[in-house]
Amino acid sequence: MSAPSSVAEVDRSLYDFKKSEEGFERLAEGLTPDIVREISARKDEPAWMLEHRLRSLEIYHQLRVPDWGPSIDGLDMDHIATYVKPNTSQKSDWESVPEDIKDTFERLGIPQAERSYLAGVGAQYDSELVYHNMQESALAQGVVYSGIEEALHGDYAELIREHFMKLVPPTDHKFAALHGAVWSGGSFVYVPAGVHMDYPLQSYFRLNAKGAGQFEHTLIIVEEGADLHFIEGCSAPKYNVANLHAGCVELFVGKGAHLRYSTIENWSKNMYNLNTKRAKVEDGGQIEWVSGSFGSHVSYLYPMSVLSGRGASCEFTGITFAGAGQDLDTGCRVVLAAPDTSCAVSTKSLSKGGGVSTFRSGITVTEQAEGANVSVSCQSLMLDDISRSDTIPAMDVRAEHVNVGHEASIGRIGDDMLFYLMSRGISEQEASTMVVNGFANPVSKELPLEYAVEMNNLIKLEMEGAIG
């Protein structure tokens, strides 16, 4: 059967290209107090941050790796470089960015996106931000969007200290502790009360270095009644050794505020993606997660929402596509801890070519959450008989006057659907891709058009075969 032209048109080199590390600074592999001190010293951090890093390192050594998820035996921290600094400082115009790095982000379409529809962009290359800029209009509204290290030395230093790793403490799990010890780069966003951002902000993370880790920290504070859409993208070229991503995202959503956090994750298939994301939502606030997971060799990814204020709500819309060589364990955690809170979870997962996709969720309705409403829907599509798809949803309900609904289904593409499409002259592969795109549509329609197109292209690539 010939491949459909639509698939052939997709540029496979879009994500899988490598650049030289010449001139970069690379700390020794492994994890020691000296390395942690070295990272802190290079960033000229306040003393409390160094203490935090060293305490996190101790916790890291005390905690065990999870025994409930995919194997991470292939990840050897003794052979991961935790800090690789590109040969540049952070710039605010693309022309000042070194040619190799600029070319990387141009190939990924970041400068074009910034010109077209973004209010601000941050671009991280390996361990450091290389570009950060925001439109004047957003600046005029009092919005702050900067590198978090830069903000740590400015007017918002105390605010960052109050919030940094308070939602995700280093004791949370082993890789949160790792993050606390060696974090580097990432963004800080502050949206003042009542400010509505008309256009999204975006951070893009590129890990180019072989055998390295990326540990960026994203801290977003959306004050009362404010509104923000934040987009996160990431990719890396494929190497024959393990790379590690253990970032951390902390989101504070104020009373009546709204935050949409969208992610298209397309790490290369040698990546261990052990990322932690968490949001705390106050009275009447809303957090919306839109999550597409396509890359990585192994993923542990469960954005968590803590609905701590009356009437707070959470929507989680996610899609995971596990292809050959991938074991993607994704889902979400929601804690409804106040009256009249609500959450709606809708996920889709696909498995193909021997890939393993696991949907894992945990919904906790505390005694305080009287009047809570929860709905969880999980659909999985098996695209062949050598792949695997599991759903492991947990629900803990401790309030009386609540409504909790859950549904999950697993199956394959119906023969009737394929037959219908093929009877109209469409090849089997094209028909399968059409059905899968339709399956993914509830997620892609939540994304800005350009990202929806990217997601559809990723699905086409996965339907055609492995990439990265």
Place this chain on the structure above:
Amino acid sequence: MDASCRNGAAGTSTIAVNRPPAITWHRMHMNETDVALPERALANPASITCVVPSGLRFLDEEITEIADSARAGDRALTAAFDHARASSGHAGEWETGLGEQAAAWLAGHAVRHLTLEAPANRQVPDATVVRIDARAGRDTIALIDVVARAGSQMRLVVQSDSREEGSGLAGSLVRIVAESGARVELDQLQTLPDGWRHLDDVGIYLADDARVDATQTVLGASASYIGLACNLAGYRSSCTVDTRYVGHAHGALDFNYVMRQRGAKSRARLMANGVLADASRKILRGTIDLAHGCKGAVGREAENVLLVGEKAANRTLPVILCDEDDVQGDHGATIGHVNPEQLGYLRMRGLSPEQAEALFLRAAFDRAVGRASDGRARQAIERRASAVLGESYEAEEGSAR
């Protein structure tokens, strides 16, 4: 010593039970439950009685009420069960819901061991009834092995009850091998008073076209641990489990169901319906495991939980594991309070919310009465209902099943 079994307080050992095939975050506290099991005197075997209908072969040394005068007395039956079990699949595929350690503990503490055999192509409509009349301060446990030969049909009823106040432990381990085309109905009822603990463990193997329909009704005890695992190894094998429960006071209910669908076109269905009152709490783990090669298999789970207590707590872990593409697996759950429309309707008829909640609790007992296998089971349910509802309970004639 296995990590899941360790010494506890003097005279007890702690065993982790009801661990599902796939676990999740430990902080959800759903991966397993620790149970401290006593090492104490066993009950008199006479506290367990068995009624075996004609048509079945059986072995039991202490049967006190024998419907079939032609008692088999055939020790070869235990060997027959062991052979059937050993040949019922690859090593390691035999499992029970509570887990290996708990099953071994139950087998080791059983005061009666009944082995039943339904001969090939024999249909035995009357039920074998095993009554566990638990004694306070004692472990009253039955071990029941069943071989349903090809094409046979039989029914097994196991009732755990006690008229003694105080505390104790009662339970059973039921192991079933259903050969090709055999059909077994299993009906388990537990009506122990508050203060008691209860363990029921079931392991099932199904050959081609074999079928087991299990009904589990859990109405009593302060703590109940229920496990059932079924190996649907055979082509078109089928297993349904219908669970009904009532949680009250500070009672704890802990369930683990595992459906291993290995046979092509196998069918598994888990249904659970219950009411949680007062400060009762419940964990239900249900796993549909669609193994590689089970083309055309269908596995379904459905659960409804009615919360009628301010302190009641419900935890649910409905898992679908899928290693095959041409299958259907689905799960649905609703957890909540009586809906406002129903409450409004009842309020218009003069019922307070508390009275309305009591009505739903009462309805759960009505349904249990409707499913009672005989008069003694019905009386036990009525006694239990009176204790839970705090008023004299007598089911109306024709209570709906």
